[in-house]
Amino acid sequence: MNKAELLDGIAKRAGITKASAAKAVNAYHEIVKEAIIEGDKVSLVDFGTFSAAERKARTGRNPKTGAVLEIKAAKVPKFKAGKGLRDALM
Secondary structure (H helix, E strand, C coil): CCHHHHHHHHHHHHCCCHHHHHHHHHHHHHHHHHHHHCCCCEEECCCEEEEEEEECCEEEECCCCCCEEEECCEEEEEEEECHHHHHHCC
16 A cells, blocks of 8 residues: 555545545654654554664675675664554454
């Protein structure tokens, strides 16, 4: 499913226009992004939790040349599925 298909589905189920659905989805994305940048978690009961995680610096290898590379530490987005979502997939 791509974003256009998601917006179509939201618009149909909520009985709103595609433009309104797009505004809502874009606002949702911005709010989640801002929250995890600030170090907060966004928990949606039965769906999951969005957060940020620290990835430590490490040594890697270029698979083509075998050269050793230093991979910098990074802050990465993380999603943990909630019980309702996990149960729905079983």
